[in-house]
Amino acid sequence: MTFFIVTLIKIVIVFAVFMTTLAYLQWIERKVLAHIQSRTGPLRVGPHGLMQPLADVFKLLTKEDVFPPFVNRFFYLLAPFIAVCLALITISIVPFGPEIEVAGVRTYMQIGDVHVGILLVLAITAVSVYGVALAGWSSNNKYSLLGGLRSSAQMISYELPLSLAIVSPLLLANQLSFRAISDSQAGYYLGFIPRWNIFQAPFPQIFAFIIFLIAAFAETNRIPFDLPEAENELVAGFHTEYSSMKFACFFMAEYANIVNITCVATLLFLGAWHPLFPAPYSNWVAPLVFLLAALSCFAQAAQPRRKNDQYTFPLFGVVFLVLTAIFVVAALEIVPVLSTILLSIFWFLAKVGLLIFAFIWVRGTLPRFRYDQLMHFAWTFLFPVSLLNLLITGLLVALFPERI
Amino acid sequence: MSILALVLFIPLAAFFLILFLPRESKASFSVALLAAIATFIVSAGLIGATFKNGAQFSNTIVWNWIDSPSMHIRFHLGVDGINIWLLLLTTLLLPIAVWFADTVIPERRKTFFALLLLFEFGLIGVFSALDLFVFYVFWEVALVPMYLLVGTFGGPRRGPVAVKFFVYTFLGSVLMLASILYLHSQTGTFDYVDTMAALTSGRVTLSSFQQLWLFLGFFAAFAIKVPIIPLHTWLPATYVEAPAPATFLLAAVMSKMGTYGLLRYTVPLFPYGAHECAHWIAVLAIIGIIYGALLALIQPNIKRLIAYSSVSHLGFIVLGIFTFTQLGADGAVYQMIAHGISTGALFLLAGYLEQRRGSMEISDFGGIATPAPAFASVFMIALLASIGLPTLCNFIGEYLVLQGAAIAKFNWAVWAAIGVILSAAYMLWMYQRTFLGKPTSYTAAFPDLTIRDWAPVLPLIACMIWLGCYTQSFMPPITSANARVLDQNRASEQYQVRFAVPPSTGEAAQNGHGVKRGPQRAADSFSCLGARIRALCATEIAEAQTHAR
């Protein structure tokens, strides 16, 4: 029975955090993009525009639910549902940290571990094509149909290098469960190089990581591969005919997918929650980061240019200071369980956050591919390279069966 | 490299060599002839060991050929008293055929010689194979060049005839292949010697039902090849249409493939099937003897006549084999050789006739003996050999076959001996109309045999007389080998189910229920199926469990 209760609690926590993150991810993206483009981004709603996601949600909910004529109602409604549901599943098997014991209950920092977790992710990724394709088809709109076809073709095409890129770290880990993969990346070479797959001997999976990342961009329909929804050129692709909450569902699914794929990348390549360098020192990274953040907040607040934020930045600074304090406690390992939880989550989120930032960064800097370039790139470059990478990895793993 | 390997591969090597020669190259003849003669000379070296012990296989070759876990095929060849003379016959006739072809084949000679050598390769393989699979392969190898020879160089109707020949023969050999594979599934080996040992020692027993069908499978191939009435209709057509050297080889050696197979494979391997069918086969053979002779009696075409006479003579061989007596078997083997020589000679001379006259219709000839006495004399000798005159080769074989038949069942001998009367009639009538009488305007200047024509004829004549007069220089290996075959036949028979009940009725008898009604029976059977699956599951689970432990 405790299993159910604990799982329920974990689900609630993860779901709450995840949904909030999704909502705020858009805010973050807009902010970052704005800064890249030397704008300020949303500022009006709430302090420093912090309430903007909420406002968006309200706006979408209250908008008129338009049903275009001659659509296939069932599939028209089913498509966003599929998209969002599938996008939300993956997070349930992502481990955020090691096994912990709270109040005599031992549990993983993970909703549930699946033996074939990575396969499950792939399966979900594969199936999520349906959302896009169905949306395009059921809209009864030529542009949407073409958009749907385009994006499903793209997703199918990039699924290949994605899967192949995944296979190489799997070869090193020899496991399919996320937890086992994460565990296999614990430890350090020579005491300081982490045993992350991206560094792991005999063949560091840097190439695999890059390929994975590129394919991930395409899988999540992000720039530079966002052909499916290229608003300005291709009339927003498959979701042209969608509005209000149905549209929001697609959006949510997209951000959820970003989070999912970055989580997977972290788990597979970046050593999950394992810190960059060994424990006693790495513990202090988190307080240091938060302290710096607090200090920079205060410094920004002091700048006269930032009139709009003269109250919010200090507030942020205080929040960061509190976080610093908490992590100092965690770093001192006064309460071992808490420090384990906090530190793993910190490291995990830090890596995920960096990757998400990279996603946004790329969006802000790179132009969009043309469709033929996109396919060409997938099949003639990415696929062979990933295959080559896999071959070399396999060869080396076979040559050095004793893991270094 | 044993002698046998040399014998086998010289023709093949020469075949490839000729293939690489330029198109109308003169060298193709020399290469073919040299290779054929060399093969003959080398093959003579096989005799020694065989004479020491004809019952054992000597000069054996055992090479692993296909070595997969499920199929272990060895390239196993050997020589014993049965096939030694057939091998020598083949190697002897091949140079003759090559020489003969040089005389009568005007164009595309390179192809012709090459195919002849390939054919020799196949024949030697067939005669010396001791592995059923290898045997089958060679069987087909021998078929293809002959098909090409007939189809490419034959007479005006060569197309359909060649196809008929091929399809007919192939039909039988496919049945044989099926039998071979089934036999393999029972014994687990393709090797003839091993199979034989398994069957004679009783390690593997075949039920009467299995034996019968296996026997019929093999028999189909051999019966068509021999051919046994009523599967013979390809033979006259093919013999008539084939180019003369091909006819020569077809009649002289290829027909022995079937009879050889009958003796080598069907008799010792499936004694029950053989005994069960022997009566029918003997009757068919006798019908063949008389029928072939009667048809030969009224043929207007020389080649066709000799072809039908071949049907008649081959009937003797088959009859001899299926008497299961030492005399019959010896006679059959002897008759194979004798028939090869005598009919070969007849076809050879018929080929010369055709070359000189451009026709084979008897009515186009007449009175040749006056302008061409030597030709007539030689033809006479070949003809006398063919009709079984004592002191010439066929007599010994025919007599022993008849003697064997008489021992087995006197009626057989009575009927078969009628063929002896008829053979004299058709041959002499043909001779009379072709060679005797007053020469016509066409035949008045009929050219006699030239020196070049004599060359292939002389060895054949010599063989006829030698075989007919001094039998004992050939007989001992044959006798001992046949004794072994017949022993095996008896030995394996003793382990075979003589009178087995068909399985279904046997089961019913065991159950004691008698015959059940359809639906009930079906339901029962389904439950049986279920039980079988259940049992299977149980064993598998047990296996898995032990494996897990």
Next chain:
Amino acid sequence: MDTVLFIIFAIVAIVAGFNVVLQRHPISSALSLVGVMGSLAVLYLLLGAEFMAMAQMIVYGGAVMVLFIFVIMLLNAGAEKPSSKAWFAQIAGLPLLLAFIATLGFLIYSALPGLRAVEFGSWTMGTAEEIGKLLFTQYLLPFEVISVLILIAILGAVVLALKEID
């Protein structure tokens, strides 16, 4: 719990299966088929075949069926029209089907009584590791053959689809 899961997904599978057959529009059929596959994947998990479940989803759900949907969309296949050319199938089909299902039912229930009960987690050999081991040892040759088959299929598909029409 097992029973509940089985019943739920079996019902889903059957309903979706009926849907495949009964829906007039190909895309509905296709999606129903995806539904069947999904529920079958769950049933596979119940049977301890976790790898197969995932493979089912990846290969069938993610590749094969997407291809179908893709083609349906590409051809803009509409609802099918009635046709009566294959009269034999129309007439003989139903009795044969009934006979077939009756036979299968009879076989399953009368001839195979000794079957196990399925308990989730009682047998978990169907992992990727086990399958991989078997696949690369005992079934290596079939595996290679099937790889060649796929290669040929790829080539065939490319050749067929690339062919210039007229």
Next chain:
Amino acid sequence: MNLWLILLFPLIGFVLNGLFGKRLGKAAVTFFAIGSVTLSFFYVLYVLSRLWPLNTAYSEHSFTWIQSGFLQVGFDLLVDRLSAVMLLIVTGVGLVIHIYAVGYMAEEDGYYRFFSFFNLFLFFMLILVLSSNLLLLFVGWEGVGLCSYLLVGYYFGENWATNAANKAFIVNRIGDFGFMLGMLLTVVVFKTLDFGKIAAAVGTMPVEPTVGVITAIALLLFVGATGKSAQFPLYVWLPDAMAGPTPVSALIHAATMVTAGVYMVARTSFLYSHAPLAMNVVAIIGLFTAIFAASIGITQNDIKKVFAYSTVSQLGYMFLGLGVGAYSAGIFHVMTHAFFKALLFLGAGSVIHGLSGEQDLRHMGGLRKAMPITCWTLLFACLAISGIPPFAGFFSKDAILSAAYAHAPWMFWIGAITAGMTAFYVFRAWFLAFFGTYRGHHHAHESPLLMTLPLVVLAALSAGGGFINIPGFLSQAYPSLAEHENRTPMIISVIFGVAGVALAWLLYIARPVLADAWQHAAGPLYTLVENKYYVDEIYGALIVKPLEGISSLVLWRGVDEGLIDTAFVSGLARGARGWGGLLRQLQSGRIRNYATWVLAGSLLVIFVLGVVGGGR
């Protein structure tokens, strides 16, 4: 003792003449031919003198010919009193006829061919006589048949000659069929072919009252004898065989080869003695043939045909003798017959030679002045064959008839009548040829010395040959059945003979008109007899034509091409195509139909698996 040397000389002669005769020239051919026979003859004399008095058989094993299973056949030669007699006849008469032939064949093209075949014949005949087992005897048997074929067909450019040759060979083959079967049965029963061993085995068996295995063997062998020795119903070849040159007729078809059957029966007498039924058959066949052929002989106009039928008739006599158990009498008659019949033929040949090939008696007449030697030597032969004492024929014929009388008087009476007929037709021919007026066109002349000398020698033998006591010589092997001191049959047969001669004199010398009158009176009967009872025609209509018709129309066109090839083989192909066409309808292109078929098929498979029971 090297008995094989006897055989070797003729063989060498054959090989030399056969291979090189064309180039050797006539003298050399003659030398080899005569020389080889002479050597052979003298070697026979030498051998016999060495072996004399031949109380036991002398046999010699040269080499094993066939050895297969229990059967061993050696090239074994045997000399006993029987073969000694035959050896002397064969080589002696053979030599005489060889010499005659040198003269007779002098003008012929194929001189070398003739003599090589003649030598070959002697070779085979000697094998026949010397063989100590049945198979070797059969070799000679077939060999002489071959030589007969070759020599009858000597004039191979002529259809009548080749037809006769074929007929001779094929009819002989029919006889050989019986011989062969007899031989096969012998092996089945006795497991051997050696005369000695068979005789020993038979000796332990009881005499068969009804048909038994020995009777079967004996009868089968006798079938062979009827072929070779021209007995009814297989005699038909012999008259036709006169197509060969006359020395051939004399040597092969009168003196030696045709008596091979008699010799064989005498040789295997141990079998016949145990099979009375077979002996009766032999006697009756012989008797019937004797009177039957004699009746034909009366009406023939071709001089050689007359003598040919007389040969058939005399052979019948010999078989009568054998059949009634007087083997020695049979052999005795063989010998005397060899003398006088050879003489008859050689004389006829001399006449023909003198008339440049004329054979028809109606175109002869009054030749006794032109060719006196021929005429008077022939008279000796005629007297001998008519059984007029003290000529040779009288003694042998008397021996046979006495035995027949002892066996069954009706046989004697028929034999006696036959003797009268014999005397009649022989003298008819003699009178027609040498008396009256010449009716021919050719210029008649006496033959050269080379031909007349043999005539004289044979005439002497015909006259005095009867005094050679063959029955006495052979009594050791064939003891006389009964001492028949009864003179009656002898007297009766002599009376019949004299009556025959007198009748011939009456009809052809004294009252020639009477002959025509009687001929007209007989009418259809005469026609029937003159046409040899239409036996050839009956054979042709009953056997040859139907055989050809059945073979050609029924078997070839009907069964082979129609039934098997067209209906069965091509029919199979056509049937396959037809069924294919029918089944093709299944492939309608309707995929759903295919699916339904597959469904039906799988149901079927399940049911079959269920009912039959599948694998494992």
Next chain:
Amino acid sequence: MHFSPVPLSWYLTLSAILFVLGVAGFIYRKSVITVFLSIELMLNGVNLTFIAFSYQLHRIDGHIYSLFVMVVAAAEAAVGLAIILTVFKNRGTLQIDEVDTLKL
């Protein structure tokens, strides 16, 4: 946690039902694509049987077989759909009964 067991025959029944549904679809549907889908349905039914028996026998050979089935199905789908595309391009129809020229 207690899981109440399910008889394996239920699985087999399910697979039989799916298979028969597939057959029915094959026979009674008229669109080429749907017929294809029905085939896949049959294959799925068979796969379920394989895996069920695999459980029964406690051997994973059945998994391998169904894996092969899947792979073959994928290959078949690729080629089949390519054929459908070609047919559609050539004849402008997806009605299975219209595509009947491939016969003797």
